[in-house]
Amino acid sequence: MSNVIVLGAQWGDEGKGKVVDLLAEQFSVVARYQGGHNAGHTVYIGPKKFVLKLIPSGILRPGVMAVIGNGVVVDLEALAEEMATLEAAGIDVAKQLRISNRAHAIFPFHRLVEKMSEARENRIPIGTTARGIGPCYEDKIGRRGIRIADLYDPESFRDLYDTLVEDKKTLAATFNLSDTVDYAAMRSRIETLAEKFKPLVCDTAALLAEAMANRQNILFEGAQGTMLDIDHGTYPFVTSSSASAGGAATGTGVPPTRIHGVIGVSKAYITRVGSGPFPTEDHGEAGEMLRREGKEFGAVTGRPRRCGWFDAPLLRYTAMVNGFDTLMITKLDVLDSLDEIPVCVGYKLRGQEIHEMPATYRALEAIEPVYQKMPGWKTATRGIPAFEALPEKARAYLNFLEERSGVEIGGVSTGPERNETIIRPGSKMADLIR
Ligand code: GDP
Ligand code: IMO
Ligand code: MG
16 A cells, blocks of 8 residues: 655646546545645546646546645635536535645635735736735745634634734735725625535544555645745745645645655656746747647646756756656657757756756756757657557657656656556556556
8 A cells, every 4th residue: 555646846737637637546535735726737538628726636536535635725716616617527526525624715815915916016926826825825824824624613713804804904005005805795705615615624634544544545646846846946936835745744644654655747848837947948939839739828827838848957856855756757749740859968057067956046047958959759659558669769768868867757648648648567656556
């Protein structure tokens, strides 16, 4: 029995949803540990397309328990919408979903605060998803947040809510912003939604402990990616939670000693949405081609994703921070038509080779990537069922990524569907999901 983390090795949108949906078949529980509805995890099951934002992708497998852990920030309105979409598709959400009583709630005023902070003079705009994620985590860390459990103590909830509203109003006034929001009506709406979710709310750490005691295994589903992690990412161009492996323990209450492996998900190239340094970004024709062929538009905001080349130093860094046991390389098929494929094999800063990831965004912006070009295979790879059956040059490309990243490639994805995935027999990946 293994408890395994699946998380993004780059800047998000690596295909975590597809991978989690595929692997969930081997697990009893799938738990989200951070982020909120800033995530957009797309899963195709035949002709059906699902975009999961807050609810773990494991919900698409009947019988799998989907847990929203304490580290997640929950917008009840967004949750209700997502739940309705899944129920319309025939999924028994009430039976399969559980929500941590310790998760923090996002309120509409969090979005307002985010707008203020993104637009403020002399502040660097991050290009957020505008979902109120950052301000909600600010209230959590500031020890004035409202948790799901608080919603079920009506008097205390009203006090907490009204105090928080006053705080935000004062903040808005400081910036000469008027707002016409009916906060009392909003509070009633939240109370109604809270009643709806009551049967799903519990101490999910205790639920996960019981699952483990019953020898059930847990898959942890990361949102965003390591380079968007609040500590280890390209700060301040990051999200406000711990997307890397450590977050799985704090964000669910499952002890680190009970987690057995980490699977990193990485594209065969790389993308980023929003602002911030991106050493291997391609602003030319080839970058356009990656966006077109890879359908690289944000699942949440529809923004075009910035595209670039596989960055081996970045992967070595995210492997160090997460302790990847194995990698799933996705979207290999997107590279099928290229004559040659640049891979970043090293970084230079002001002409000097560097071996550490710089800590400041200014230094990150100044990185000069060193490329090695690999020959393209110019053959369709979609749906090829085994590593050995891939074109020779595609195998050489993957072997090169493996060697330069220092992490085993245990799986390769060649299309959005479940069956367009190779798991290499005898790999650590095969072992972890057995
Ligand atoms: P996530 O946020 O990490 O779950 O990734 P997204 O769902 O935001 O973005 C990944 C996109 O690529 C989705 O539309 C997937 O359906 C799609 N996708 C995943 N794996 C593959 C693959 O191997 N090939 C292709 N062509 N598309 C893929
Ligand atoms: P998934 O789980 C890609 C980015 C935003 C912005 C920064 C901060 O689908 O991989 P936030 O709204 O979180 O405060 O925005 O993080 N971002 C993502 N980029 N994939 C995601 O999620 C993202 N979630 C947030 O674009 O740059
Ligand atoms: Mg996504």
